[in-house]
Amino acid sequence: MFTPADHDFMQRALRLAELxxxxxxPNPRVGCVVVRDNVIVGEGWHRxxxxxxxxxxxxxxxxxxxRGATAYVTxxxxxxxxxxxPCVDALIEARVGRVVxxxxxxxxxxxxxxxxxxxxxxxxxxxxxxxxxxxxxxxGFVSRMVRSRPWVRLKVATSLDGRTALPDxxxxxxxxxxxxxxxxxxxxxxxxxxxGIGTVKDDNxxxxxxxxxxxxxxxxxxxxxxxxxxxxxxxxxxGSTLVACAVAAADRVAKTAALEELGCEVITLAxxxxxxxxxxxxxxxxxxxxxxxxxxxxxxxxxxLLREDCVDELLVYMAxxxxxxxxxxxxxAPPQALEERLxxxxxxxxxxxxxLRLLARLPERT
Numbered sequence: 292m293f294t295p296a297d298h299d300f301m302q303r304a305l306r307l308a309e310l311x312x313x314x315x316x317p318n319p320r321v322g323c324v325v326v327r328d329n330v331i332v333g334e335g336w337h338r339x340x341x342x343x344x345x346x347x348x349x350x351x352x353x354x355x356x357x358r359g360a361t362a363y364v365t366x367x368x369x370x371x372x373x374x375x376x377p378c379v380d381a382l383i384e385a386r387v388g389r390v391v392x393x394x395x396x397x398x399x400x401x402x403x404x405x406x407x408x409x410x411x412x413x414x415x416x417x418x419x420x421x422x423x424x425x426x427x428x429x430x431g432f433v434s435r436m437v438r439s440r441p442w443v444r445l446k447v448a449t450s451l452d453g454r455t456a457l458p459d460x461x462x463x464x465x466x467x468x469x470x471x472x473x474x475x476x477x478x479x480x481x482x483x484x485x486x487g488i489g490t491v492k493d494d495n496x497x498x499x500x501x502x503x504x505x506x507x508x509x510x511x512x513x514x515x516x517x518x519x520x521x522x523x524x525x526x527x528x529x530g531s532t533l534v535a536c537a538v539a540a541a542d543r544v545a546k547t548a549a550l551e552e553l554g555c556e557v558i559t560l561a562x563x564x565x566x567x568x569x570x571x572x573x574x575x576x577x578x579x580x581x582x583x584x585x586x587x588x589x590x591x592x593x594x595x596l597l598r599e600d601c602v603d604e605l606l607v608y609m610a611x612x613x614x615x616x617x618x619x620x621x622x623x624a625p626p627q628a629l630e631e632r633l634x635x636x637x638x639x640x641x642x643x644x645x646x647l648r649l650l651a652r653l654p655e656r657t
Contacts, residue, residue, distance in 0.1 A: 292417065294494065295376060297363070299420045300331070301325070301361045301363050304324045305341060305421065305424055305470065308337075308397045308428055309428065310336045311339075313505055314506060315339060315340070315481050316507075316583075317340060317432075317580030317581070320432075322345050323348070323363065324470040325349045325350060325352070325362050325363075326360055327353070327360035327361075328610075332353040333353030334352060335349035335479055340478060344378050345499070346368055348461055349362065350362075358386045360387050362382060362387050362391070364390065366425065367394065367406055367418070367613065368392070369398075370401055379405045383408075383414070387414060389415040390416050390629075392406065393420055393421050394419070394424055396436075401582045420469060425533055430442050431583035432582045434582070434603070435577045438577075439578075441576055441577055442584065443581065443584045443603045444481070444585050445604070445605050445606065446587050447608070449610070450609070452615070453620055454618060457617050458618065461493075466610045466646045467646055469644025469646070470608040470610075470646040470648065474502075474606075474608065475490035477585060477606060478587075479505040479509070481583045482581040482583050483510040483511070483581045484509050484584075484587060485512040486511075486513060486514070488513065488520060489590035489592065490587070494575040495524060495525050499529075508531065509585070510581065512531040512534075514535055514537065515535065517536070518534070520550075527550065527553050528553075529554070530553055530554020532553075532554075533557075534555060534557045534558070535560050535572050536559055537559065537562070537568075556579070560572050569595060569601050589618075590620060590622045594621040597623060598623065603652065604638065604653065605650070606650055608647070608648055609646060609649060611645060615628040616624060632653075633653070634653070635654070636651065636653075638652050
């Protein structure tokens, strides 16, 4: 169904889409290549919401050469008006002869209808080329569209014996500089970074992207059930922080006002136990356009997220060191039998400096 040339051109479109890894949110990362007579005549990638989509940019570069050409696009072209006009209209008006899409758009406003409109216009449409690669590139967008929650990546730094901190909570630094810089690259691609009040009290982190260049800082999210955060905490500096608590609004008026003066927002999402309702928080973040959520928290919040099925994959940096009887990765009760243990699936194992980077996905997330 697809030729080697088709694969090559779609690979190029995927590489273009990756250029929007940090900036495209909350939109998907999309690349497009327009090819005529086996030669690329136009390229484009979606930079940020409100700006032209990949197809429009590629068609503009191709000009008249787009007529009868093949457009390779990493995601089904949109057929609805958002901040920009439908890409389907642009492809039809350019009179391309063929469209090859890597995958259908899971957005209910599109979801196959874009491809059908192209077919109805007499364009040869094919879909499914390098579909898995395209899905991985937009795994957060797919999660938000299909599950109404972000893709949640829980990041931890551990010793070889799985310890994340000394008994007194100190954890800086278990891994080396290369691993920390790599962790900041994962922060940069996320739409939001989440932590808990325990980490804020112990480490007073900024939770910003600093060790790699970025044109955008993710939203910072603090889980603080009892609303204990100090207004002088570094996580609140510069605003753009969402504090989720379980305290009634009437009980926190003055402190909320102080945080709002800093440019932060406070919301109440309480569960039956008087804790922050974590699944509800994920739904709220999805409503705000968060595709990928990066978690850097302590073992208690890590355990709560895992117990409540709020984690999709673990990003673990493992240092060649031993910490002995110290704090573990997550506060989880041991299984009653080995058959009941949580089994993850390896996605990748790489060396970063002197440390290992392990990416493991929870069941049914592969």
